[in-house]
Amino acid sequence: MEKQEYTITVYTENSIGMITRIAIIFSRRKINIESLNTSPSEVHGIHRFTIVITESEEVVRKLCRQIEKQVEVLKTYYNTNDEVIWQEQALYKVPTSIVTEKAPIERLLREYGAHAVVIRNDYTVFETAGHREEIDKLTEALAEYNLIEFVRSARIAIIKDSEGFHKKLKQFEQAEPAEEVVENEYLNKQDKVFTM
DSSP, X not given: OOOEEEEEEXXXXXXXXHXXXXXXXXXXXXXXXXXXXXXXXXXXXXXXXXXXXXXXXXXXXXXXXXXXXXXXXXXXXXXXXXXXXXEEEEEEEEEHHHHHHOHHHHHHHHHTTOEEEEEOSSEEEXXXXXXXXXXXXXHHXXXXXXXOEEEEOOOEEEETTOOOHHHHHHHHHHHSOOOOOOOOXXXXXXXXXSOO
């Protein structure tokens, strides 16, 4: 089967060690994670992992099923690049003298939608967002102007044809309501119940 880039979205409870357990699933199968981002989701207490890999659809499907077996994982989706809206963010540090003296660099930064975040006498930091290819092109162009430092974020993505996880969670709760919570009559009475 043909390999292509997939974005895997995992909704989990916010628990310690979750990122390690998910990473182990990939490493056991010798699958390289190209990008990994974690953040809170639209649902309070639920975190969202955005993972980018290049694999066949069959492998990705099996991988998602394996991830969903984790107790804290609520739902996992996988999508091609055409099915998601995605961006990466980048920061570039260049000498301020280059920026002020060279007009082409100013046009270049404007062309890529970069804007200054920090301006100091010795360096200026620019920020931009876009697809990986756009960021790579700007990085190559800035390398000719004494690029001091560069860093790129992991991918963030939103599924185009999704109504959001919050709506699905509410539908699930309506279909399978939780049982009524029953108070334990012996709660806070340990000293009376467990005596010797």
